[in-house]
Amino acid sequence: MKNHTYKKSFNAKPRTFNTGLLCALLLSAFNVTAADGARQEIGTAQALIRSLGAQHANPNASFMRSGEVSTAKNKHLDTEITDYQLKDGLVSVSGKARGSANSHFYLKGTEKNLRGYLxxxxxxxxYEYSTDAKGIVSVTEVAISKVVPDLDENWLKATSFNTLAGAIHPVYSPMALRQARHIGPYNNEDVTKLESKPGSPWVFYLNHSAVMSGTTPLNGVTKENMYRVWQIVADQYSMYNINITTNPAVYNAAKSANILRTGVLNFVNQDGRSNAPLSSFGTTAAGTLYRNPSSGFDYGYGIGMTAAHEIGHQMGMNHDRGGSGGEYFEGIAAYQWGPIMGNYWMGSQWAASRWTWSKGEYNTASNFEDDLRIMNVNESIPYVADDNPSGKNLSLDSAGNINPVANFGQIERTGDTDTFNFTVTGNGRLDLKIDPIEYFGMLDVDAKIYNSANTLVASSNKAVNRSAEFIALNLSAGNYRLVIAGGAEGTPSNGFSNYSSLGYYGMKGTLTGSTPPADIMLTSGVALSNQSAATGTWKYYAIDVPAGKTSIVFNVNGANGDADIYSQLSVKPTTSSYKCKSDGSTSVETCTVNAPSAGRYYLGVYAYSAFNSLTVKATVN
Structure with missing residues (x-):
């Protein structure tokens, strides 16, 4: 599994200091209290931050050469700073030991709380840097495995990889139709420009330049393999508002804006043990991802899981230990579940495997870190917004079909539920399957149906399958709620809870006897003719748009009256709430929504004056 390196690319304008004043400050602030290898107090966090800033501005002005610490005795403290940012009281510093190319140094935090490693x-x-309650920074020698957890050479010798050649790869759900950018099979995208959440200020960069020749992968690896590596990482972090990208321009822009919201993993064009420095997110200290094409997994699947694991270390997570796996818990075969920070290789024969974040609920756990909290609280990475906070209507066409392009959602946080409302007007029948739609997702779907009296009518959470399904479910007339949640199996101590049963799902099926939709569904590029409306009235149309499209163009064309058009996502537009509009003085109007989000778009045609024989069309590009 895992590694690290650096990228010297950020050059924030550093503070400047008077050299004499700097020396005086450091001579008074730094006090070495212990010999090499033991705990040493090196002064206040504030003074250290300033000295590192000065060192970045002038590499020859290292505080270790100011006289207060002997570099001969304390050479492990003498560093070269390559990246430095002080912004809004927060600092990020990266570099290496002076004169040692095969080293890395990184610190981050505030003037009161600074932490990092050399x-x-x-x-x-x-060496570990830590700050006490008084703001005094100490340096303590620690085992290298504490900082780079995947450098345990004995683990490789004791682990058999004989089963990897026959590994069972995940299978894309037929409902995976680009409901989000990272969902669905490869479709000839430029693998050097992939982004999971464009526009997010939190960015993690998969730097695969060393294993690419332009846009072509090296070593016989396919573009689809490279896509899958990115996709798996995007799957594992999809609950957070962080953009997983392969585009260096996106990373560099985010890093310049705020380096503490960025991270980087460097691909290496050779075999080796991938590894990453602990808690290095927010600095330019990078993880290292070796190619290992002979591991038995294809490059995309195996390397993608390893990338997700290594980034976990960079976020601050240690290994999930326990059972016979020791340092790397091997999961629970009966439920085909294990923690991604454990030994995910052992699930190579599990057809329905789920590798998720953990907080050590299984009975042999010895690491009780709350992985989700570490990322959200310690690293300040926000969750994505709830996409279904108060319920929405199940989307049906005139034949009662339930299409996953319009019927999908995301379980974003532990305990989140999504509600879909529907009405049966006579004797109805529901046939519905609900699939997790991320390639290497974490979601185990739990679905329940309640009637208007809040009585549970039916439930489904298929064992070791991850989907939910209702087959030939008879429903009497009335209003119903379909509630989707993250599922669990067994018990938390021998199985898994819904703690990190998170991710995207899609729905496909039919509902007979349901209330027909009032909206007229459009097909992309197909004109609907002979539309008419009286003055002052609206007519509504709808079209379902997958993720990853460049635009939607709405237009109407008529020879009489005055038809104005307005479009909105998820809800019907008004004259004051719309994504685009066109309200000229004729019935020939066009409006465009660029880079549309996935979902159902409504087109409202308002008759400013009565029209007939109008043609209505929507084209998804």
Missing amino acids: VRHDEKKA
Whole structure:
């Protein structure tokens, strides 16, 4: 599994300091209290931040050369700073040990709480920087495996990979139709420009330039394989508002804006043990991802899981230990579940495997870190907004079909539920399947149906299958709620809870006896003719748009009256709430929504004056 490196690319304008004043400050602030290898107090966090800023501005002005610490005795503290940012009281520093190319140094935090590490790989030594309640920074020598958890050579020797050649790969759900950018099979996208959440200020960069020749992968690896690596990482972090990208321009822009919201994982064009420095997100200290094409998994599947695991270390997570796996918990075969920070290789024969974040609920756990909290609270990465906070209507066409292009959602947080309302007017029948639609997702679907009296009518959470399904469910007339949640199996101590049963789902099926929709459904590029309306009235149309489309163009064409058009996502537009509009003085109107989000778009045609023989069309590009 795993590694690290650096990228010298951020050059924020550093503070400047008077050299004499700097030396005086450091001589008074820094107090070494212990010998090499033991705990040493090196001064206040504030003074250290300032000295590192000065060192970045002038590499020859290292505080270790100011006289207060002997570099001969404390050479592990002498560093070269390559990246430095102080913004709104928050600092990020990256570099290496002076004169040691095979090393890395990184710190982040505030003037009251600064933490980080220095690792000298050739010497297999590591040092931890921490701050006490008074703001005094100390340096302590620690085991290198504490900082780079996947450098346990004995683990490789003790682990058999004989089963990897026959690994069972995930299968795309037929409902995976680009409901989000990372969902669905590869479709000839430029793998050097992938983004899971464009526009997010939180960015994690998969730097695969070393295994690419332009837009072509090296070593016989396919573009689809490269897509899957990105896709798996996007799956595992989809509950957070962080853009997983392969585009260096996106990363560099985010890093310049706020380096503390960024991270980087470097692909390496050779075999080796991938690894990453602990808690290095928010700095330019990078993880290293070796190619290992002979591991038995295809490059996309195996390398994608390893990337997700290594980024977990960079976010601050240690290994999920326990059972016979020791340092790497091997999961629970009866439920085909395990923690992604454990030994995910052991699930290579599980057809319905789920590898998720953990907080050590299984009975042999010895690491009780709350992975989701670490990312959300410690690293300040926000969750995505709830896409269904108060319920929405199940989307049906005139034949009662339930299409996953319009009927999908995301369970974003532990305990989140999504509600879909529907009405049966006579004796109805529901046939419905609900699938997790992420390729390497974490969601186990739990679905329940309640009637208007809030009585449970039916439920489904298929065992070791991850889907939910209702077959030939007879429903009497009335109003119903379909409630979708993250599922659980077994018990938390011997199975898994809904703690990180998170991710996207889609729905497909039919509902007979249902209230027909009032909206007229459009097909992309197909004109609907002979439309008419009286003055002052509206006619509504709808079209379902998958994710990843470049635009939707709405137009109407008529020779009489005055038809104005308005479009809106998810709800019917008004003259004051719309994504686009066109309200000229004739019945020839066009409006465009660029880079549309996935979902149902409504077109409202308002008769400013009566019209007939109008043609209505929507084209999804």
